[in-house]
Amino acid sequence: MSDSTDILRNVALPITSATITVRIIKSFKFRTERSLVLHDVNLETTTIACAHLCLHSLPLILNHCPLAVATQPGWKPYRNAVLDTLKLYTKAHGAKTSNLIINLDHDEWILDDDCKPLVALGFENETEVSYFNRQDYEEFKINPEVCWRTLTQSFSAQSMIIDKLGRLKLSILNGVCITVAKV
Numbered sequence: 001m002s003d004s005t006d007i008l009r010n011v012a013l014p015i016t017s018a019t020i021t022v023r024i025i026k027s028f029k030f031r032t033e034r035s036l037v038l039h040d041v042n043l044e045t046t047t048i049a050c051a052h053l054c055l056h057s058l059p060l061i062l063n064h065c066p067l068a069v070a071t072q073p074g075w076k077p078y079r080n081a082v083l084d085t086l087k088l089y090t091k092a093h094g095a096k097t098s099n100l101i102i103n104l105d106h107d108e109w110i111l112d113d114d115c116k117p118l119v120a121l122g123f124e125n126e127t128e129v130s131y132f133n134r135q136d137y138e139e140f141k142i143n144p145e146v147c148w149r150t151l152t153q154s155f156s157a158q159s160m161i162i163d164k165l166g167r168l169k170l171s172i173l174n175g176v177c178i179t180v181a182k183v
Contacts, residue, residue, distance in 0.1 A: 015043040018125040020118075022065055023089055023102075025132040026081045028140035029147050031101045034078065035128075036068055043123050048086060049114035062086075062114070065131055085134040086111040092126035102130050104141055 018041045026032040049062035065083070069075040088109040089102065103109070111121055111129070123129075 015119055015124065017041075018043050018118075018123070018127070020123065021126070021128040023128055023130045024065060024069065024078055024081070024083065025101060025130055026078050028101055028132070028136055029145065031146055032077075033101055034075070036065060038064065041118070043119040044117055046118050047115055048111055048118070048121075082133050083131050085132055085137065087130045087132070087137075088122060089128040089130045091122070091124055091128075099144070101146075102132065102137065102140075104144060 020038045020041050022036045022038065023033050024036055026034075069078050069081075087102065088106075088111070109122075113121070
């Protein structure tokens with residue numbers, strides 16, 4: 001009766017070959033986040049940080065993520081971010097928060113024990129974890145306000161024009177014309 005398609009992907013793959021998504025958060029206020037996907041992670045032997053203290057373990061997030069941000073293309077805006085805290089965001093097929101940047105509830109999901117294997121911390125295949133600055137997080141919890149600026153506010157557009165093809169164009173102060181979107 002059971003079919004192989006009925007097995008959820010987070011339990012179908014072994015915990016020795018999991019995929020983990022690290023959501024690197026630069027700013028809570030502006031919702032600046034980028035995901036780093038880590039493949040083939042052994043959740044039984046991998047810890048958050050301290051391989052030198054834990055026998056037979058491999059450090060993952062606190063060593064791999066800063067290296068990826070410092071060396072991989074596309075991460076330049078994140079190189080000045082001070083990242084010091086990890087928190088579980090969601091597991092595969094689990095409930096997600098209504099806040100798009102981080103779950104503000106479940107402070108017990110903040111990962112403080114660097115030496116436990118990831119499986120002991122509740123990780124499974126397709127787990128998402130947020131990596132952020134703790135002080136910024138605490139300030140955002142007190143005042144969870146986000147800033148959204150429209151393109152016209154950011155560039156002080158003098159006029160908006162819809163061209164023959166139905167594209168919205170902004171005429172900027174210095175005469176540059178930017179095509180924004182098709183209307």
